[in-house]
Amino acid sequence: MEFDEEVFLTLYGDKLKKYMKDQISQKMVKNNVFEFDIGEFLKNYSDSCDINDQIIENPKLVEDPLLYVFKESYIDLFGEDEHVKKELEKTQIAFKNPLGCDKKIDEITSSEMNRLVKFEGNIIKAAKVCALLKKACFVCRACGEISYKTIHDYFEQPRSYCKNQNCRSEMSIDYDSSAYVNIQELEIQQPIDLMRNPDDPPRSIRVFLENSDGIYSGRVDVVGTVMKKLTRPNMPVFEIYAKSNHVKLGESFQKIEVKDIINNYDLINTLDELGKKENIIDILSNYLIPQIKGYDLVKKSIFLQQVKACTKFLPDGSELRKDSHILLITDPGIGKSTMLRKISRLFPQNSYASVTTATGGGLTANVVREATEIGDGWVVKPGVFVRANEGTACIDELTVDKNVMKYILEAMESQTIHVNKGGINVKLPARCAVLAACNPKRGRFDRNMGVVEQIGIPAPLLSRFDLIFPLKDSPDRRRDAEIAEHILDTHVETATKNYSKVLGSIKVDGITVDENLIKNYIIYARTCAYFDENHHLYAGEVDERKIKSPPLSKGAKKLIRDYYVDMRKLGEGNNPVPVTARQLEAAIRISEMHAKARLSRKVEEKDAKIAIDIIEECLRQVAYDPETGKFDIDKGMGEIPKSKVDKMDKIVDIIRELSVLSSNGLADECDIVEKASEFQISEKDVSDMLSKLKKSADVFSPKYGYYRLT
């Protein structure tokens, strides 16, 4: 359809003028950009629906007549003086809500050239914001004629010739009188949930975003014109890119999904019915990772982690962490990678990475030099934690690289990633739960050693995990037979595509529960959409501060407080310190998750009881000191346990005493061992502690077998 400006203005000029006058008087033009909301216009003028097609087909050609109408509307409203004239010359049109041009990134091909498209994707690269010459002011050096010309194609040298009949000479650009806009170069990747095959390499497209305030991460909706750029001087080969002046941070995935849920009354009734079942959390969590048999408490904790705790904001607007981080330390081959991969595919915001292949920057964010068209080449590349914002970052083989663990600490506590390099200084949101997994230091658990000595994770990072599950692979005839049966059934069902016993859906009192229903249930619980009073809030732009969520009941508060105080009491005197404030907050978070997971309007005592039981079970497995028979949180969080600290002090006293008594000021290791045995400290413990004291430079060994204090 050939575009004719005259015909366009004849057909739509009056309606556009009326619409624009209404819009201009309602909201001032921001950054010289008038957002023309096509959908909104058609609501007012449904008989002009052809305009939508005209705009999609010829976005560049339509801009000028739209601008002409805009200027007329503006002058009708505010009159015209030199200032208004100058401002109007800088104005541009941004298209919003075009109808019928939604594309997936892998569908944006040469057939879309010069057309308007709408697509969504994740920002995987973002350069710094620069200034773009948008409206060139051309001056004729011969006769002084001045004209303005919008630059549509960045890669063509702008040219203009004098319109004066007697002149017609080429004009030159007056850069000082030209109009500029912010521009940012982005690379946007197709989200995994929009891919036909999630295992295919995702497509990405370069986007030049005009009027950008600086956007560096997140899932975005883009409206833009498909353009081309010559890639080689001597071959007609072009790279496709999108030129946009309207990018909107996409609403988080669950908010989009929850809109579908709250409009589906049958689904709401089904979910509400499920929430009433007595042991619904156990049923759903056990079915969450069907291919793995057993580890019910781990699966329950992972299920609750997906539900997330309540969103709470402090008066200063900062958010209290609602994500519980979970660490699995497992013997080889028990299914940790399978569990992480399964969770990473549950929702688009969930991401998976293995530290064997990911760098610290790859997990958090990188600022690197790359070939960009604009800017000085520095680009921000959001990592797994940023891409998992509002979801879960599944990090496998956590301990294979000590350097990587340093990067993760900030992300897990502050839930933001701060990058400041190459002139780019931004804070990226990383409000995600972490589900991490690793093997013990020596590859598998040594039954003679405490768990924490075998973890190899620095204490500050270890203490960020609400729950730590050491999973040992101990041969057990009955359990091994069950797992073997389960694995065999899994293989048979995947081979025959007959998902029945292991991978098929389950019945809960007549309700068929499949993976899709579980996802909906988790979103329904996570967003508290089961509170009717939240439904209208999810209909439009969601303000999380207004979402109602289950408050802690008096009984639950008392239970958590008493648990904390009782366990802290165990730390009195010479006893090890059993819990810290972090475990208290973990108890609050997990109680809230459990209440939400059963669609309860209140966090009750039973939720707090279960949360405390889960935490105690972890403490028992990780922080329990077999020698003293007590909980020692320092042991569980990677510090040296109290009992070891007592023994360590004793060894130091012995070295001090023997050094003073000996002629050369050194304590002989044999004498240390003999003296230590009087305090029930074994030779192995003496040797361990001497090596720890040497490593911490508390003792010095000038020659083999002899020690003195530093």
Ligand SMILES: Nc1ncnc2c1ncn2[C@@H]1O[C@H](COP(=O)(O)OP(=O)(O)OP(=O)(O)O)[C@@H](O)[C@H]1O
């Ligand atoms: N309890 C289980 N139930 C069902 N399948 C299991 C179980 N444990 C292990 N498997 C199977 O064993 C295989 C190994 O699992 P996976 O690769 O996840 O182990 P891993 O713990 O990651 O091993 P590694 O620590 O060596 O990486 C997978 O095919 C998994 O399905």
